[in-house]
Amino acid sequence: MSQPNYESKWWGYIYDQMMENLQEIVDNNMHFYQANLQDVSGPVLECACGTGIFLLPLLAAGHDMHGFDISRSMLATLTRKAKEQGVADIEQRISVQDFQSFRYDQQFAAITIPTNTFLMLTTQAAQIKTLQNIYAHLAPGGKFLLDIRLAGLRDLVEAPIEIQGQWYTWKHPETGLPIRQRIVGRQDFNHQLTLDHCFIEYEAEAEDFPMTGRWIFKEEFQLLLRLAGFQHWASFGTPARDPLEIGLEETRSYWIVYKE
Numbered sequence: 001m002s003q004p005n006y007e008s009k010w011w012g013y014i015y016d017q018m019m020e021n022l023q024e025i026v027d028n029n030m031h032f033y034q035a036n037l038q039d040v041s042g043p044v045l046e047c048a049c050g051t052g053i054f055l056l057p058l059l060a061a062g063h064d065m066h067g068f069d070i071s072r073s074m075l076a077t078l079t080r081k082a083k084e085q086g087v088a089d090i091e092q093r094i095s096v097q098d099f100q101s102f103r104y105d106q107q108f109a110a111i112t113i114p115t116n117t118f119l120m121l122t123t124q125a126a127q128i129k130t131l132q133n134i135y136a137h138l139a140p141g142g143k144f145l146l147d148i149r150l151a152g153l154r155d156l157v158e159a160p161i162e163i164q165g166q167w168y169t170w171k172h173p174e175t176g177l178p179i180r181q182r183i184v185g186r187q188d189f190n191h192q193l194t195l196d197h198c199f200i201e202y203e204a205e206a207e208d209f210p211m212t213g214r215w216i217f218k219e220e221f222q223l224l225l226r227l228a229g230f231q232h233w234a235s236f237g238t239p240a241r242d243p244l245e246i247g248l249e250e251t252r253s254y255w256i257v258y259k260e
């Protein structure tokens with residue numbers, strides 16, 4: 001199992017509010033997934049579907065969406081939103097599962113991992129097992145779509161030893177009371193990890209938990225794809241398929257990976 005990231009109940013409460021502040025990224029990503037699922041008519045699996053920011057609109061657009069996530073709290077928010085939108089069969093479409101061990105008794109025409117989530121796999125073994133699992137669950141002729149932020153050498157070199165994030169205030173969705181949250185992080189160059197730690201304050205409660213990510217380079221990701229059995233892919237710098245130019249800074253990338 002990879003290390004815990006979003007399993008804390010607090011993420012399910014605050015994630016959508018955080019993403020509202022990143023609306024441009026969400027819109028870009030949505031454009032990428034919508035455009036590349038247009039010609040897909042079979043079932044689609046979103047790995048780590050979270051609160052359904054992508055799963056629910058794609059379902060409403062007519063795609064046969066399924067999803068899993070390790071966090072019950074994120075899926076609880078997804079379920080609440082789905083019910084508000086009148087989705088009657090949401091329980092049959094989502095489940096609590098892990099990237100490395102998820103199992104379905106069907107294959108999918110497309111599998112997606114939106115919002116940089118591949119970086120939450122914190123070891124090479126977890127990355128390879130996950131990609132092998134995705135390969136096994138893709139139907140022949142299917143495609144695997146994902147967006148990932150590729151590491152930038154300058155960003156890594158110039159990163160401070162410890163990043164002290166600012167405090168944010170979010171609203172508890174049930175009580176309306178403020179939830180205060182901040183992240184403190186540092187890089188672990190030995191293991192290619194970002195060791196973030198999240199602090200939460202709510203009424204008399206205080207909680208903190210790790211949120212570990214692993215940075216990745218373009219060539220490294222391609223090697224992982226090969227190890228999992230993939231042979232063909234295309235990568236882009238924007239959802240509109242502009243070329244992927246790697247510079248010194250972190251680069252957003254969009255991937256279409258094909259299974260023969």
Ligand SMILES: C[S@@+](CC[C@H](N)C(=O)[O-])C[C@H]1O[C@@H](n2cnc3c(N)ncnc32)[C@H](O)[C@@H]1O
Pocket residue numbers: 002005006007047048049050051052053054068069070071074097098099100113114115116117120
């Ligand atoms: C950045 S959020 C993305 C959620 C959703 N896909 C979206 O784009 O809004 C990352 C999600 O990955 C889930 N996650 C992290 N590690 C996981 C694992 N090992 N297996 C399954 N889900 C995982 C978290 O619970 C969280 O919901």
